[in-house]
Amino acid sequence: MRRKKLYITLVCSFIVATILSVFILLNSNKILTNFKIISVDNNMREYTVKYERVKAAVNYRITIYDQNDIKIYDETFDSNVAKFNLNNLEYDNTYSLMVYAIDKSGETRPAKSEYKFKWDEASMEYDSTILNDEDLYLTIDGDLQNKHYKIECLFNDNVKLSEELTKDEYVVSKSIYQGLSGILKVQIKSGEKIVDEHSFYNNMNPISDVTISSIEDNSILKYNDVYLEFTGGDNSESTEIKIYENKKLIKTSSTTKKKVILSKNLFKTGLNYKIEVIPTIGEYKKNASVNFQMSEKEQLKPVYISNNWNHIKRGTKITLASPDKDATIYYTLDGNNPESFGIPYKEPITINENVTLKAVAVSDNKVNSIIKTYNIDVSDMAQLKVYISPSNQSKNFGVKEALYTNERDEMNDLSNYIVERLERFGVKIKRNNSSGNINLWLKESNYFGANLHIAIHSNASVNHTSRGIETWIHSESSDTYSLANKIQKDLVSIYPDKDKAYADRGVKYANGALGEVNDNYLPFGILVEVAHHDYYEDALWIMQNKKLIGYNIADSILKYYQIIE
Known part of the structure; x- marks a missing residue:
């Protein structure tokens, strides 16, 4: 009797596994399947990563973490072979590399296992990137006894020093750059390959020019939280943000990030504002500013959908809603602009095929919401x-x-x-x-x-x-x-x-x-x-x-x- 039960169990398991395998095979163009990293090769800092191709993937993402789980690299590639350079690797540190396959809906699947590697080439440590006519003291980490390195110093791209590196404490003499303004590049080389490189600044502002990219100057913003993003400001230690209302300073804060959210509670409708961004390191600063007016009307929040639109079961009745109770929702199912061609949402929408749903929230006394697009796909989802x-x-x-x-x-x-x-x-x-x-x-x-x-x-x-x-x-x-x-x-x-x-x-x-x-x-x-x-x-x-x-x-x-x- 026990043998019979065991036999039935094995047969049922085999049937389920076979059905699942056939399903995956037939849908391999739609479903992200398992894949693995084939190889990781490097020539010093130049890396080549190969991984199995996934039929449903439109691209691949590679991330690398250091041994403190801090991400040091994150890029996307179109093919199953990726080539890139890694900078600022530290001697004797272990790094973890992972590849993700990404499908057309943005869903991801990681490779079966990560790839770990240790960087065994020399690297340098220092206290500051600002020289100000002082000697530069470096600590060298690496196997200087069994490997041959040289150190090379370039000031404003002109080679000023090149010699064998034999000691773990190294001093770059200020005589190379004293009284001059410019950038000192220090390189550790194995043969002609650079294994570590850093830049230092003498008698000059090391901070790169800063630009506010998220707000157009002299624009009118919809009354909402203000998203502030800026580029540049590299080499700064912190960034000061100042907000002026009708030329009067109303708020000062500090951040180490280049993307911040400013609460709409800081602003009033119809008034003029100026935001100033000031990255700083020591005595050096750079700044950028933008002027705008806050609109008279508050913007409605976007429309949301009841279910995961990437995988909707056929026949599902989806619902649309707005966080704003006074909003009327307009939508289209053919990808057209709902502000121009939308019909009022009154009841759940039955989904039997793939559609592009676009929806907007509208109210007489407020600014329309942003248009949300939901590319609804009628399909089954793998295990959540x-x-x-x-x-x-x-x-x-x-x-x-x-x-x-x-x-x-x-x-x-x-x-x-x-x-x-x-x-x-x-x-x-x-x-x-x-x-x-x-x-x-x-x-x-x-x-x-x-x-x-x-x-x-x-x-x-x-x-x-x-x-x-x-x-x-x-x-x-x-x-x-x-x-x-x-x-x-x-x-x-x-x-x-x-x-x-x-x-x-x-x-x-x-x-x-x-x-x-x-x-x-x-x-x-x-x-x-x-x-x-x-x-x-x-x-x-x-x-x-x-x-x-x-x-x-x-x-x-x-x-x-x-x-x-």
Whole structure:
């Protein structure tokens, strides 16, 4: 009897495996299949990477992390052979290289395994890139006993020194550049190949020219959060941002990033503003500024869709919604502009074939939303993979009277329920280690091939007077926009005092300020702030309803991906 059961089990397993294999084979042009890295070769800093071709891939992405899980390289290639140079590699450091196949919808699949390599060539360390007529002191890391290197110094591209490198402490004499203005390049060479190279600046401003690229000068901005992005400013240590209202300075802040979001609460409709960007290092500065007027009307938020449009089941009735209650939605299914050719949205739309849905939110007293485009594909999705990343902030203490200990412990406890619910419906889960760091989590999430990376946090305010729920994504044009709005809406629906103004703090845009939702780091990242742990009623609600909250977040995900109704 046991043999018969075993035989039946083996036969059933074989049939399922065969059906799955045939399905993958027949759909290999549509589905990203497993692939592996074939080889990684280098001639000093020149690398060639070969990997298996994936039929459904339109391009490939290569990322490289150092041993501290910090990304040092990220580029996209069109073919299954990539050639590139790597700079600033450090002696005796181990690096991890991963290749991702990317399909036409932007979904990714990592190679079966990463490739690790160690850089065993010499590298240099130093205190500052600014010389100011002083000697340059270098520390050399490398095997100088068994390998032969030379050091070469060029000032304003003219060779001033070239000699054998034999000691791990090296001094470049100021006599090469004293009293002159220019750039000193120091190179370590093996033969004629450069293994390490750095630039230093003497009697000159090392900061590159800065340009504000996200705002056109003398333009009129729609009343919304202001996305500020600038290029240049390289070699600076920090950047000061100044905001002027009608020529009066109203805000000064400092950042180390080139992309920041300025809250619309800093601005007023109809007034004139100037933003000044000032990168600085030591006594040196550069600056750029832009002038604009804030429009008289607020812009509506974009329209979001109920399901994952990359894989919609045939016959699905999708719904459209706007976070703005006073908005009317217009849409088209043929790719035409909904502002000109759209029909009013009144009821769910049945999807039986691939369509290009475009939607816009309109209101008489506000500026139209941006037009959202959803290229709906009628297809089945492979197993859903979710990377869940509860907070590691153990020093963010909550209200003791509500028995809220700290953000790390309570959000990890709440996340247990999210994981429990998702795994019950066959979702594959990978979870962060709360003793790790964001660089490691981003790397793990990408290597895992997560369809969704979701960070779970609780919130706090400076004066401990704020409350309510908010959800963060990269920008309003991000693919995460629809799911983030669904999670936000569903979570607010179970929040006490859900009809109060403070309950729904909305979906917010980090525009590069938050790593776990940054579109440049992750294909699909969302961060949920589950109420405020420093406000008694919010903290108490979390502590008494962890299972309810966890299941609610999980069900929003399951419904979006059509795993449950």
